[in-house]
Amino acid sequence: MSLALQTFSTVKDASAALQAAGSRYLGGGTLVVRAANEGDVSVSSLVRVADPGLSRIAVSGGKVRLGASATMAAIARHPELAALAPAARAVGGPAIRNMATVGGNLFAPAPYGDFAVALLALDATVFTEDGEMPIETFLTGRDTSRVIVTAVGFSLPSMESFRFLKVSRVKPKGVSVLSIAALLQRTADGTVTSARIALGCMADRPIRALATEKALLGSKLTPQEIAPALAAAGEGITPITDPIASAWYRAEVLPVHLGRLLSQ
Amino acid sequence: MAKVPVQFMLNGSEKAEFVESGTTLLNALRDKIGDTSPKGGCHQGTCGACSVIIDGELRLSCLTLAETCIGADIKTTAGLAEGGVLHPLQRAFLDAFATQCGFCTPGMIMAAKVLLDRTPNPSREDVVEALSGNICRCTGYEPIIQAVLLAARANSQNAA
């Protein structure tokens, strides 16, 4: 069996073709073409949709909708998405960002998928051709999912409320040791009224730091108040081990970097 | 094996070929069309040696399927010199000793060209960011960064 690409004009038709064994959806190519190049012979058919609508980015009334084929570069340079630019720019080098898509990032296994970490903190909704689901539900079932993601939607965070940090060993760009995204709503005096914190590389896919979120409620992010939240950061994590870092190292440095992000 | 027709502009001239479906642009350029200036260093999107410019944007030809480039305008380092005269970036890479083994050089020049096309007077940080997807194992990067800054200065002097 050789590799073959099938192009469809609608998601519906592509979705039908994707049910065949050995089929993978081709977004920007940074995951599936790589797999094929590396000798993953389980991939024999690539399916794509040539619909420019899938690349659309819409921002209105405080709501954002990113087409699944929107690239990291398109998000990073979008004038209304400045709050998300650091997360989009955290993905790859310039060439990768011109190719890597929102949809692909949702499927990227750790240590990749930094943008999905941001989407998890933003409580995004994942749209598919036949419905929608919360991102957490999507991430849990993504390994067996055969659906084509068409878009993600979320409320546009303010610059002040959204924080993102990616830690890598190579500067300015490298594969993640870990990434952290935090959506913090605060009152005028700085008291945290809601916190959503997502972590990359702390499992095989983005996960939430639920204990840390809880510990931050009602705090004003002083060093004394942050301390218990950092102490709780290790709860529920199962960091990956890869050539970049061991699980032990990732677990050790998580509170350090989380502390820096929260103290900004 | 299903062959598919591909047709695109390469460095200003039209190219048409039949390739097997699923062939990467890198392999199509190198094996079918004979432009070996993009190099295959990793085939996984890590090293940047295969970088080309597609419709004005930097892309990795190793992760791009040739049949998705139909009608595209593709530029490679092999097409940069015009009439035997080196492009300012090529000149600067020579003058700044920015090549050693040379394997990363065509990709580096592509990444730098996209930068200078959009940002004629880049800062050092701009250059570092623009080259951040390209790996060089010989130079330690500094001569390459200096070459891009040198080319930018040469361009602005020519424009003045």
Add this chain to the structure above:
Amino acid sequence: MELRKDYFADVRKDGLHEIGQPRPRLDSPGHVTGKTAYFADRNFPGMLHLKMVRSPHHHARIRSIDTSEAEKHPGVVKILTAKDVPHNVYTILILIQIGPEDETVLADGKVRWKGEAVVAVLAETERAAQEAAAKVKVDYEVLPAVFDMEEALKPGAPLVNEYHGQNYYLYDSGECRKVRFGDVEAGFAGADHILEQSYQSSPIEHAPTETTGCVVVPESNDRFTCYTNTQAMFFTLDNASIILQMPGSKLHFVGGTVGGGFGGKVDVIVEPIAILAAKLTGRPVCFIYSREEEMQISSPRAAEKVVIKDGVMKDGRIVARKVTGYTDAGAYSRHSPYGAQKGAAHYPGPYTIPNVWIDTYCVYTNRTPSSAMRGFGVTIGDFALEVQMDKLARLIGMDPLEFRFINAYRDGDMKAHRQPTEGAALIECMQEASRAANWPVAEKYMAMSSYRKEA
């Protein structure tokens, strides 16, 4: 570039025209235009692609190999196993009489490291070769493996390589390379302080941007042209000639253009099997490592362990130095017996020490075979020696740079290898380093010279 002419002013010849002058690199015009021809830039009609089936185990007996399904796979042209290789057991340094032959081109009955080549698959396309390689069935009986040099040297450790018979390289000097100079125990006895420390390093991969590989073309005159990125053209040609039992005159090697090597491309690892494949199929053959193979399979710099015991006086003189070095060759020799020997030649470092004892061992483990990398046998030793020098300086409360001036070797000093020092420049390098790093030392050290002894 600044050329300092105050050093060696009275002994230097000044009629130099090239030193200090920038000269264009001859290969750069090709690099910047993309015209430089690397081996993989050659493409030939009908070229076959070679993919290697590799051992998933660190140490195992091969019970059986079944290639029948793979042979039937569409696009497959030829499958090679150990029996197809004319002289399957080789070692690179046999060319300079460093034996025994200890490594198989394709595994025969046993694998000794994870990633060892077992079966070569040749197919019309890379994809077909990958698919067929996945269909080769190898039945392994997994054996105990050893990954640590000290464990490997203990009695009862699993034997890594039967061609050696023990887990270390047997030099003509015995189980290690030895240097004996003065009386090291007497030196320790008379020393004010003794410091013994151990240092170790992990393997380091060169990670060249161009992966290891070659393209071989059978020519009409019965010869084979091998386009390769080896860093060792004639080593490779001669070893290929031995492995293939083919006169060297039948082999035409074209190379010299290497997309990054750093010592990682001196193993004779792709050419012999690719030439054999071209011979047996009559077609051009391309064998190029994937990035994963380059990182996991190609030989890295050896892991090393260095134990240094020094005797030092309060006034800063090192009076005795004992060094035991261990080089992890992995499962096969390749260049490591030479690397470990280089270590013995390099210690005790660029210092004049009256009593020296050096033992360096080349140890076999079930790890990826290591080989050359920029100053192998020396680089890790230097790391250990210089950290040790800092620790010694701290121990006696002396400035670390001044401590090195006191011990630096100078012209006429007798080295531990009984070779008088000549052409030393360490004193002058440290003087310039002192200035450049703004790390002042006492005036008497700035007045020293490598070639003129002060009165």
